[in-house]
Amino acid sequence: MSVTIDDELWSAVGDPTRRRMLDLLLSGGGGTATTLSEQLPVTRQAVAKHLGVLHRVGLVHVTPSGRERLYEVDEAQLARAVAQLSSVGASWDARLHRIKRIAEAIQRSQEG
């Protein structure tokens, strides 16, 4: 089946800072670039760039309100990303198990 996943979505989730941002957005029920940067070891501008990436792939949506911009996780899209993660993991996992079974079968045939 090879890797039929959406590389954009994966790479959006592939960055450690973005993963932590998603964690914070999920646990805090949304946040702004400023509030997120206070909980992260990077500047507001770095967070803003990451929010741009996440927004571009649809993982978050934004609600301007006065001088603030509230970002929230798009649950459906994050669910898609989670599905892709587990899909790749499952693919490798399956192959690992297949290889393990093959290896065991070979061993048995050589012993017998």
Add this chain to the structure above:
Amino acid sequence: MSVTIDDELWSAVGDPTRRRMLDLLLSGGGGTATTLSEQLPVTRQAVAKHLGVLHRVGLVHVTPSGRERLYEVDEAQLARAVAQLSSVGASWDARLHRIKRIAEAIQRSQEG
């Protein structure tokens, strides 16, 4: 619980080219920089660099043989990586479900 994962391992697996290399190594039962680059849209040198990264984090091991260097997947380490992937996915998934349940509960309490 936040994101207690090994960022090195994740970022090793986070690169699309490296993921495809792992796929190829798994399905082909190992390979060299040259054989892998023939099946990928990048040069041998790029593949060699990626193999260096994968080797550094222990996802592959190498067997020099004459002028060739055969790389194979370290199954135990890849299994660790898969476990971490599914861990993060599961964490988000759990929060998505929790949020959904909370939202439903709030709606019910407001309606009642």
Add this chain to the structure above:
DNA sequence: TCGTCTCGCAACCTTTGGTTGCGCATGACT
């Protein structure tokens, strides 16, 4: 109105994925 808070834009640095070019060693062929 005046200060302040949040934000966006721009310039810059560093790392990383990728390329080309080269030289060296090992293996294959006659």
Add this chain to the structure above:
DNA sequence: AGTCATGCGCAACCAAAGGTTGCGAGACGA
């Protein structure tokens, strides 16, 4: 043996991405 070709490593270079600082512009509270 001698030669050709193959596989690899090293180095220089380029572009994109994550990160920083500095600044100007709107919105808000006192």
